[in-house]
Amino acid sequence: MKDHSISQFLTDTFNYLLGLYGPQHWWPSDSDFETAIGAILTQSTSWRNVEKAITNLKNADILTPKAILSTDIRTLRKLVRPARFFNQKAARVKLLSGWWLKNAEQVEKQRQNWQLWRESLLAINGVGPETADTIMLYCFNIPIFVIDTYTKRMFIASKQLQKRFEKKELESWKYAKWQQLFMENLPSDPKIFNELHALIVRHNKEIGKFTPW
DNA sequence: CTCCAGGGGGCCA
DNA sequence: TGGCCCCATGGA
Numbered sequence: 001m002k003d004h005s006i007s008q009f010l011t012d013t014f015n016y017l018l019g020l021y022g023p024q025h026w027w028p029s030d031s032d033f034e035t036a037i038g039a040i041l042t043q044s045t046s047w048r049n050v051e052k053a054i055t056n057l058k059n060a061d062i063l064t065p066k067a068i069l070s071t072d073i074r075t076l077r078k079l080v081r082p083a084r085f086f087n088q089k090a091a092r093v094k095l096l097s098g099w100w101l102k103n104a105e106q107v108e109k110q111r112q113n114w115q116l117w118r119e120s121l122l123a124i125n126g127v128g129p130e131t132a133d134t135i136m137l138y139c140f141n142i143p144i145f146v147i148d149t150y151t152k153r154m155f156i157a158s159k160q161l162q163k164r165f166e167k168k169e170l171e172s173w174k175y176a177k178w179q180q181l182f183m184e185n186l187p188s189d190p191k192i193f194n195e196l197h198a199l200i201v202r203h204n205k206e207i208g209k210f211t212p213w
Numbered sequence: 214c215t216c217c218a219g220g221g222g223g224c225c226a
Numbered sequence: 227t228g229g230c231c232c233c234a235t236g237g238a
Binding site: 026042048049088126128204 | 219221222
């Protein structure tokens with residue numbers, strides 16, 4: 001899977017998008033815990049709506065794991081309501097707060113065991129691969145690349161990749177396969193993974209105004 | 214009015 | 227495994 005031409009292509013893509021849009025400064029937040037909560041709230045939800053929910057949590061002064069755990073679930077539902085699926089997300093925010101309280105400090109101390117921390121995140125109801133990797137990368141600065149629907153859509157449509165793989169094959173690739181493509185063909189650098197994912201999201205928002213790269 | 218956002222879980226063949 | 231449905235706000 002590691003391939004020089006693919007490495008070159010991904011590096012070129014990164015440089016192209018960075019030149020086009022500049023640094024995206026992800027993840028916007030006042031704390032790593034806020035970032036983690038945002039990762040839950042943004043599931044299939046516009047960032048605009050997530051901001052409203054986060055603002056509600058800030059105004060209620062409960063943007064810490066302990067405060068959220070001690071907040072009544074019905075109160076939490078009202079606060080996160082702008083972020084859609086508020087019943088599920090209120091519960092998920094509580095579960096993640098419990099995980100954070102128990103593990104966040106240890107993650108910082110034992111970063112080499114990141115695979116185990118990732119597994120423990122995936123064990124949380126409501127945390128799938130994308131959310132787990134988002135937390136690993138944007139909260140803990142661990143070099144994991146985040147795959148989302150934008151990334152798949154954009155690279156399935158890529159002529160460069162279609163020279164190497166059938167489009168049908170690209171369409172059949174699952175999360176882990178896409179992640180492997182990026183992680184084996186780019187430097188294992190959290191700054192690169194951070195920026196590239198943000199740039200891909202930005203590019204997909206802008207598509208229509210700009211021609212594909 | 215319709216469409217769809219920075220996903221994930223449950224269910225069923 | 228793979229396909230489908232559910233969740234359920236707010237802006238364009």
